[in-house]
Amino acid sequence: MKEIRIHIKQLVRQIPMVRVLLAVTVGVGLTSGVLLILQAYYLARVVNAVFLEHAPLHQVSPWLWILFGLIITRGVLTWLDQAVAAHLAVRVKTDLRRRLIAHLLRLGPVWSAQEQRGELVNTAMTGIEQLESFLSRYLPQMALSALMPLAIFGFVLTRDSLTAFILAVAAPLIVFFMILIGKAAESASSRQWQQLSLLAARFLDVLEGLTTLKIFGRSKARAEWMGRASEAYRLATMRTLRVAFLSSFLLELFATLSTAVVAVTLGLRLVADRMPFFTAFLILLLTPEFFQPLRALGSEFHAGLNGVTAAGRIFEILEAKSPGLVQDGWKIQKDMRVSCASYNDIHRDLQPKQGAKREPWIPTHHGSRNEPFTIDFVDVTFSYDPGLPPILHDINLTVRPGETLALVGPSGAGKSTLLDLLQGFLRPTAGEILINGQALSDWPIDEWRRRMAVLRQHTHIFAGTVMDNLRLARPNASMEEVISAARTAKAHDWIVSLPQGYNTPLGEGGYGLSGGQIQRLAVARALLKDAPLVLLDEPTAHLDPETESSMQEGITRLLAGRTVIVVAHRLSTVNRANRIIVMEDGKIVEQGSQSELMAVQGMYRRLRTAYAGGEEA
Numbered sequence: 001m002k003e004i005r006i007h008i009k010q011l012v013r014q015i016p017m018v019r020v021l022l023a024v025t026v027g028v029g030l031t032s033g034v035l036l037i038l039q040a041y042y043l044a045r046v047v048n049a050v051f052l053e054h055a056p057l058h059q060v061s062p063w064l065w066i067l068f069g070l071i072i073t074r075g076v077l078t079w080l081d082q083a084v085a086a087h088l089a090v091r092v093k094t095d096l097r098r099r100l101i102a103h104l105l106r107l108g109p110v111w112s113a114q115e116q117r118g119e120l121v122n123t124a125m126t127g128i129e130q131l132e133s134f135l136s137r138y139l140p141q142m143a144l145s146a147l148m149p150l151a152i153f154g155f156v157l158t159r160d161s162l163t164a165f166i167l168a169v170a171a172p173l174i175v176f177f178m179i180l181i182g183k184a185a186e187s188a189s190s191r192q193w194q195q196l197s198l199l200a201a202r203f204l205d206v207l208e209g210l211t212t213l214k215i216f217g218r219s220k221a222r223a224e225w226m227g228r229a230s231e232a233y234r235l236a237t238m239r240t241l242r243v244a245f246l247s248s249f250l251l252e253l254f255a256t257l258s259t260a261v262v263a264v265t266l267g268l269r270l271v272a273d274r275m276p277f278f279t280a281f282l283i284l285l286l287t288p289e290f291f292q293p294l295r296a297l298g299s300e301f302h303a304g305l306n307g308v309t310a311a312g313r314i315f316e317i318l319e320a321k322s323p324g325l326v327q328d329g330w331k332i333q334k335d336m337r338v339s340c341a342s343y344n345d346i347h348r349d350l351q352p353k354q355g356a357k358r359e360p361w362i363p364t365h366h367g368s369r370n371e372p373f374t375i376d377f378v379d380v381t382f383s384y385d386p387g388l389p390p391i392l393h394d395i396n397l398t399v400r401p402g403e404t405l406a407l408v409g410p411s412g413a414g415k416s417t418l419l420d421l422l423q424g425f426l427r428p429t430a431g432e433i434l435i436n437g438q439a440l441s442d443w444p445i446d447e448w449r450r451r452m453a454v455l456r457q458h459t460h461i462f463a464g465t466v467m468d469n470l471r472l473a474r475p476n477a478s479m480e481e482v483i484s485a486a487r488t489a490k491a492h493d494w495i496v497s498l499p500q501g502y503n504t505p506l507g508e509g510g511y512g513l514s515g516g517q518i519q520r521l522a523v524a525r526a527l528l529k530d531a532p533l534v535l536l537d538e539p540t541a542h543l544d545p546e547t548e549s550s551m552q553e554g555i556t557r558l559l560a561g562r563t564v565i566v567v568a569h570r571l572s573t574v575n576r577a578n579r580i581i582v583m584e585d586g587k588i589v590e591q592g593s594q595s596e597l598m599a600v601q602g603m604y605r606r607l608r609t610a611y612a613g614g615e616e617a
């Protein structure tokens with residue numbers, strides 16, 4: 001119950017629409033409560049007049065009309081309440097999903113790589129769906145459960161203090177049991193959610209690793225592993241349902257018993273002539289209505305709890321801090337179409353609205369996109385976790401405009417981490433990265449990233465056409481520019497040989513393309529971006545020598561006249577560098593030109609001997 005309160009507060013804070021939802025629900029709930037009392041009052045009057053006082057129709061007909069009006073108004077109000085709640089809940093859900101996806105994008109690749117992606121998908125999709133029933137059904141019912149009984153209790157108190165006393169004893173008992181059961185249900189529901197997330201994460205893992213599983217003949221064993229997760233989810237669901245049924249049962253029992261006690265006390269006083277029929281009948285009509293909202297709350301309990309549990313995880317993600325630099329003042333303006341066919345849609349959504357201010361960042365002068373810049377790493381230390389030893393120690397490095405720098409070093413030396421820091425996916429634990437003397441943390445990070453093209457060993461191809469994937473680098477590139485980049489990257493010929501040329505749809509992750517074709521698209525994409533800084537993490541390292549050499553022209557064109565930082569695994573790459581930085585255990589242990597480094601009996605010489613041996617082999 002405490003969790004529910006916390007999450008409602010968070011929802012109200014994060015999404016102002018929830019306040020409207022609550023205000024409408026409470027307003028309608030209160031009005032409905034007053035109308036219900038009036039309805040019972042006039043019904044009791046009619047019954048009293050007709051059956052005890054034998055009143056003719058014309059005498060009771062005004063009351064009948066009022067009664068009719070009240071019933072209709074209550075019906076309309078209930079419909080209105082449900083319609084408004086459902087409408088607002090859908091808007092809240094859409095808004096929350098938009099925020100969640102925007103925040104996930106802001107958190108960046110390093111953060112999401114540390115999470116279970118299946119679980120994230122589950123939260124963004126199923127979790128938010130479950131929140132809808134919490135908002136449209138459970139929350140309104142909760143407000144009604146607090147207000148309706150209170151209104152009825154207030155009225156009964158003015159008519160019969162004994163019944164008021166019975167209600168005053170029964171209601172807290174019911175609430176007490178609900179709190180007690182609520183605590184058990186919360187942990188059952190949280191467990192159920194964890195199991196569902198685990199199932200989703202395992203399923204995605206199995207799908208992505210299907211080839212590996214087949215090669216090692218482990219797909220059957222994995223299917224059993226999935227089966228165990230599925231069974232654990234079933235058990236967790238059954239446990240939650242048991243608690244939900246128990247809560248419904250106890251609510252029903254208490255409500256029925258309390259109504260029966262009220263009926264008996266009323267009946268006894270009626271027989272003893274100590275109470276007029278009208279009052280007894282009116283109170284008897286109102287007593288079940290006193291318990292009704294609580295009973296309804298019991299039946300919405302399960303849906304509500306699932307929503308609350310999902311909300312917990314959603315807020316956890318929304319409050320997560322990015323390990324890297326994020327762009328302030330940029331908003332995703334529209335609902336993110338997660339399943340959009342064209343990646344350009346996402347790109348467009350990420351643009352600030354026309355005329356929208358990009359606050360709060362007020363830039364000092366960052367120069368034009370193609371203006372030369374010097375990069376300085378000043379005493380940069382980095383640790384993934386404050387409790388763990390640093391991955392990079394006191395890195396001091398200057399990269400001058402137009403320079404080609406090769407990063408070499410054994411696996412785990414920290415080369416990729418250095419590139420991640422430069423891209424702003426991570427921020428230094430100590431020290432600073434300066435661009436033309438200005439701290440990178442003061443840059444609008446998107447502005448900085450616009451100045452760099454990155455080629456990695458593995459390129460991601462999005463579901464969409466070849467053109468969509470190429471224009472990812474520059475959405476407004478003309479057809480001629482795209483074709484020219486593709487020609488230079490030696491991708492044009494095979495693209496036009498595809499059934500629909502540049503409009504051929506590509507599978508998610510580049511399904512149906514060879515490694516060489518994917519990397520050619522990556523080079524074309526980078527050429528199209530035309531950025532002054534190029535970061536390379538050996539994009540051709542896993543390709544055969546023939547494909548690699550056919551891509552050389554494109555890569556050479558890409559690097560010409562630009563500042564280049566390359567993580568080098570090959571001698572040919574190292575040979576092209578103006579300067580070589582040798583890293584070991586997160587430190588720069590040597591740096592200089594090829595000949596300078598070969599002149600000393602150091603790490604580079606040892607690595608080069610090993611490289612040469614490897615390449616000869």
Ligand SMILES: Nc1ncnc2c1ncn2[C@@H]1O[C@H](COP(=O)(O)OP(=O)(O)OP(=O)(O)O)[C@@H](O)[C@H]1O
Nearest residue numbers: 110114384391409410411412413414415416417418
């Ligand atoms: N997300 C992470 N959390 C914790 N440690 C990490 C994370 N990513 C990398 N590391 C650790 O940081 C160290 C440096 O890794 P990094 O990938 O930068 O090395 P590298 O020199 O690029 O290696 P390689 O040449 O094999 O790619 C390694 O010890 C690695 O285990």
